[in-house]
Amino acid sequence: MAYQPELIGGHLALDLLNTVSWRLDPTRIVDRIATPEALTIWTAAVGLGGEPASYERVAAVREVVYDVVLPIARGLAPGDLHELQRLMVVALERATPAGLRPLDWPGVDAVDELVLAAGRLLEREDLSRLRECQDGDCGWLFLDRSKNASRRWCSSGDCGNRARAKRHYQRTRIGSEA
Numbered sequence: 401m402a403y404q405p406e407l408i409g410g411h412l413a414l415d416l417l418n419t420v421s422w423r424l425d426p427t428r429i430v431d432r433i434a435t436p437e438a439l440t441i442w443t444a445a446v447g448l449g450g451e452p453a454s455y456e457r458v459a460a461v462r463e464v465v466y467d468v469v470l471p472i473a474r475g476l477a478p479g480d481l482h483e484l485q486r487l488m489v490v491a492l493e494r495a496t497p498a499g500l501r502p503l504d505w506p507g508v509d510a511v512d513e514l515v516l517a518a519g520r521l522l523e524r525e526d527l528s529r530l531r532e533c534q535d536g537d538c539g540w541l542f543l544d545r546s547k548n549a550s551r552r553w554c555s556s557g558d559c560g561n562r563a564r565a566k567r568h569y570q571r572t573r574i575g576s577e578a
Contacts, residue, residue: 402437403432403433405432405445406555407446408554409540409542410543411543413517414521414542416517416518417462417541418540418541419442420539433455433458433459434455440452451509457511461511465484465518467479468481469522469530473541484519490512491511494508495507495512525543530544531543531544533554534552534559538554538559
């Protein structure tokens with residue numbers, strides 16, 4: 401079965417970060433875009449068509465952005481911004497003006513678009529709504545756009561169901577031991 405991207409981060413940069421599943425569990429970690437076919441499927445799903453992207457460049461951007469954004473999701477200061485700044489300078493130097501809003505200039509390729517998307521995430525989004533999935537091993541990030549800012553999992557149907565099933569099992573197990 402072909403790779404089916406899960407675009408649940410609420411932002412292109414977060415969907416890029418979420419291409420690594422079970423990031424916090426080294427025994428289960430899976431890079432969902434490690435094959436050329438999967439990377440092509442993902443870039444098409446997020447609207448970054450054109451020339452095939454280099455996996456090495458995409459993966460490098462993904463790790464730089466993750467190192468910056470994860471601490472923010474955990475309520476801490478952002479990670480080191482210098483490498484992201486360097487990538488953004490390169491992407492902006494290569495960008496072609498397309499309108500009146502300079503930071504909306506399109507990048508030359510998919511990698512530049514991903515770098516510029518990370519900059520837009522940090523510049524334009526309400527980072528107090530940035531969350532890390534509460535499943536202890538998941539590691540996915542998302543923008544909580546719910547009215548009362550109560551979203552807990554990357555996916556209620558995946559990590560949320562596992563958490564609810566685990567709680568139910570513990571309750572019934574404790575009840576049966578009494």
